[in-house]
Amino acid sequence: MATQTRQPSALEPHKATRDRRWTRDAVENRVFGVLRWVVIAGLLVITVFPFYYMALLSVRALDEVLQDAGALWVSPSEINLGTYTSVLSSPDSGGQGFLIFMRNSAVVALGTVALTLLVALPGAYAVSRLEFFGRRQISVLFLAVYLFPGILLAVPLFVFFTRIGLRGTLVGLLIVYVSQIVAVSIYMLRNYFDTIPESLEESAALDGCGRLGIMWRISLPLAMPAIVANALFVFMIAWNEFLFALLFLVADRENWTVSLGLSQLAGSIEIPTTVLMAGSVILTVPIIVIFFLSERLLTEGLTAGAEKG
Amino acid sequence: MSRRKPQVSLARSDARAGIALISPTLVIVIFMVVLPILWTVMLAFRPLSLLNLIATGLFGTDFTLDNFRTVLNEGGFVESLVTTLAYSVLGTASAIVMGLVAALALRRSFRGRTFVRAAMLLPYVAPVVAVTFVWRTMLDPQFGIVNHWGTRLLGWDEPIAFLSQRSSEVSLFGLEFGVPTALFSVIAFEAWRSFPFAFLFLMARLQAVPATIEEAAQVDGATPSQRFRYVLLPQLLPTIAVLSILRFIWTFNSFDDIYLLTGGGAGTEVVSVRVFNFLTARGDIGLASAQALVLAAILAVFVGIFLWRFAPKEEKT
Numbered sequence: 001m002a003t004q005t006r007q008p009s010a011l012e013p014h015k016a017t018r019d020r021r022w023t024r025d026a027v028e029n030r031v032f033g034v035l036r037w038v039v040i041a042g043l044l045v046i047t048v049f050p051f052y053y054m055a056l057l058s059v060r061a062l063d064e065v066l067q068d069a070g071a072l073w074v075s076p077s078e079i080n081l082g083t084y085t086s087v088l089s090s091p092d093s094g095g096q097g098f099l100i101f102m103r104n105s106a107v108v109a110l111g112t113v114a115l116t117l118l119v120a121l122p123g124a125y126a127v128s129r130l131e132f133f134g135r136r137q138i139s140v141l142f143l144a145v146y147l148f149p150g151i152l153l154a155v156p157l158f159v160f161f162t163r164i165g166l167r168g169t170l171v172g173l174l175i176v177y178v179s180q181i182v183a184v185s186i187y188m189l190r191n192y193f194d195t196i197p198e199s200l201e202e203s204a205a206l207d208g209c210g211r212l213g214i215m216w217r218i219s220l221p222l223a224m225p226a227i228v229a230n231a232l233f234v235f236m237i238a239w240n241e242f243l244f245a246l247l248f249l250v251a252d253r254e255n256w257t258v259s260l261g262l263s264q265l266a267g268s269i270e271i272p273t274t275v276l277m278a279g280s281v282i283l284t285v286p287i288i289v290i291f292f293l294s295e296r297l298l299t300e301g302l303t304a305g306a307e308k309g
Numbered sequence: 310m311s312r313r314k315p316q317v318s319l320a321r322s323d324a325r326a327g328i329a330l331i332s333p334t335l336v337i338v339i340f341m342v343v344l345p346i347l348w349t350v351m352l353a354f355r356p357l358s359l360l361n362l363i364a365t366g367l368f369g370t371d372f373t374l375d376n377f378r379t380v381l382n383e384g385g386f387v388e389s390l391v392t393t394l395a396y397s398v399l400g401t402a403s404a405i406v407m408g409l410v411a412a413l414a415l416r417r418s419f420r421g422r423t424f425v426r427a428a429m430l431l432p433y434v435a436p437v438v439a440v441t442f443v444w445r446t447m448l449d450p451q452f453g454i455v456n457h458w459g460t461r462l463l464g465w466d467e468p469i470a471f472l473s474q475r476s477s478e479v480s481l482f483g484l485e486f487g488v489p490t491a492l493f494s495v496i497a498f499e500a501w502r503s504f505p506f507a508f509l510f511l512m513a514r515l516q517a518v519p520a521t522i523e524e525a526a527q528v529d530g531a532t533p534s535q536r537f538r539y540v541l542l543p544q545l546l547p548t549i550a551v552l553s554i555l556r557f558i559w560t561f562n563s564f565d566d567i568y569l570l571t572g573g574g575a576g577t578e579v580v581s582v583r584v585f586n587f588l589t590a591r592g593d594i595g596l597a598s599a600q601a602l603v604l605a606a607i608l609a610v611f612v613g614i615f616l617w618r619f620a621p622k623e624e625k626t
Contacts, residue, residue, distance in 0.1 A: 025532040032533050039414040040425060046501065048428050050443045051435070053454060057446065070457035119337065122330035131320065132327030138335065140616060145342050147555075147612045151564045151581035152605050155352065155588055155597050156345035162359070179341030182334050211326045240436040242565045247589070259438040263569060266442050273446055280439040291434045295427050 124189035192226035408507025
């Protein structure tokens with residue numbers, strides 16, 4: 001009997017720890033601790049899987065895909081790179097001509113980067129540093145332009161460029177791209193110029209440097225990281241752009257960009273999906289390479305306005 | 310002379326240099342963005358098609374309200390506006406919720422976080438044409454991987470035509486109701502594609518929350534969910550507000566995603582796709598402009614709110 005009465009008291013400390021283990025705090029800590037990894041794994045799957053699937057399909061043979069649609073990997077012996085030669089070679093030799101599309105995309109994207117920086121750098125410097133009439137209004141105007149993109153400009157620009165005969169040319173597209181991107185480019189660069197201490201410029205001014213000299217010798221070299229990030233950002237926008245490429249260039253296959261080419265060919269039944277997946281990989285890889293090379297620079301640029309909100 | 314009043318002459322030359330440096334941008338923006346938008350207003354009030362463009366010319370005074378009458382009476386536009394609203398509201402909300410969940414999960418550092426964080430941004434930076442093509446292939450009823458595993462593992466009776474079926478019957482707890490399949494699919498895509506943007510902003514904001522206030526709450530006995538509800542969430546709300554408006558603005562007139570996924574079919578015709586179709590397929594400039602203008606007017610309200618409420622104030626004088 002004595003043992004029976006002693007037993008509960010011996011259990012008491014144990015019971016107490018069990019109580020503590022089942023407090024709301026402890027339960028939540030454990031649930032969220034597990035949930036956190038579930039969420040991370042889940043997010044990783046949904047963000048990475050489509051890209052993995054893209055690469056996977058691009059190296060499988062079409063009949064195998066049709067036979068076994070659910071395959072999640074491909075054995076090394078079955079890897080088929082014929083899709084890439086097929087998508088790259090010119091239409092005359094039975095391919096899809098993506099090499100030409102890539103050249104067009106590169107010309108447009110690099111041209112957009114060069115022109116945008118040429119225009120935006122002085123502009124951003126002026127908005128950041130120089131006091132002039134209407135400076136504040138101009139900043140607001142650029143922000144509004146940044147928020148008002150795409151389809152609203154499609155109608156007037158389509159009509160206007162049709163009328164002056166520049167629709168269907170890469171030059172016309174280039175002008176449109178620069179005009180759409182320059183505002184956001186200035187916005188990003190200005191934020192960076194704002195962080196450069198003015199004292200550096202003042203000392204250069206005391207040494208007899210003029211405004212342009214200061215800009216060229218002091219501010220631009222200091223802003224180099226932001227300029228590089230901005231150039232990459234502009235390149236990515238221009239390389240990815242679809243709507244205006246579609247509106248302007250669709251008539252002439254010779255002028256198609258990679259985005260436009262892929263979207264136009266995706267509707268056709270004759271071209272195997274695996275070949276077009278190879279095209280998607282070709283379209284995506286440059287962007288992913290640029291992105292991983294410059295991830296930190298770009299995310300800083302993208303969230304430049306975050307703290308101000 | 311310049312030595313006696315250096316301040317004044319410097320300010321004056323600065324003002325001149327400022328105007329000179331900004332003017333190329335200003336010219337481009339005015340001629341390629343501002344004037345075209347104003348011109349759309351004129352086009353919307355004129356009976357104009359691509360065919361008679363040469364004959365009637367770019368500027369004319371044959372103003373009429375016919376386009377707006379046609380737009381409102383012909384049907385389809387109001388429906389399309391409702392679709393656009395549903396798409397933008399649900400797309401924005403789910404992207405932000407997803408971004409918030411991701412930001413909270415990745416908040417404390419762990420091995421490989423840098424990689425996971427970078428991977429999380431992939432949907433946002435990848436070319437829209439490539440990712441829509443992959444999604445279309447994955448959701449394909451014949452050889453798409455989603456339907457392949459869905460029918461085998463999840464017990465679907467038959468493959469679901471995610472992108473071409475207007476609605477499907479779903480029974481839940483014995484209740485049968487219709488679900489707009491294609492619309493939900495494009496909303497899911499929109500959430501997938503734009504949650505990284507919300508994630509980036511919320512992550513940046515989370516890291517700026519001082520650790521001390523959360524520690525204080527913990528000492529006071531607040532559980533993790535209480536700390537989120539009463540400490541973190543109030544800190545995040547301003548960022549969430551900015552994100553909601555920004556994402557809403559962009560989703561509201563986004564064209565690429567829906568055009569590339571469904572072409573505007575199966576109950577997903579948002580206004581921007583409709584404008585595009587009127588412009589290219591029907592060649593009706595007047596009607597396209599009128600609809601774009603309605604879209605712009607609604608959008609202007611939100612841009613106005615954004616600029617008025619959240620535009621960065623000029624910190625220097």
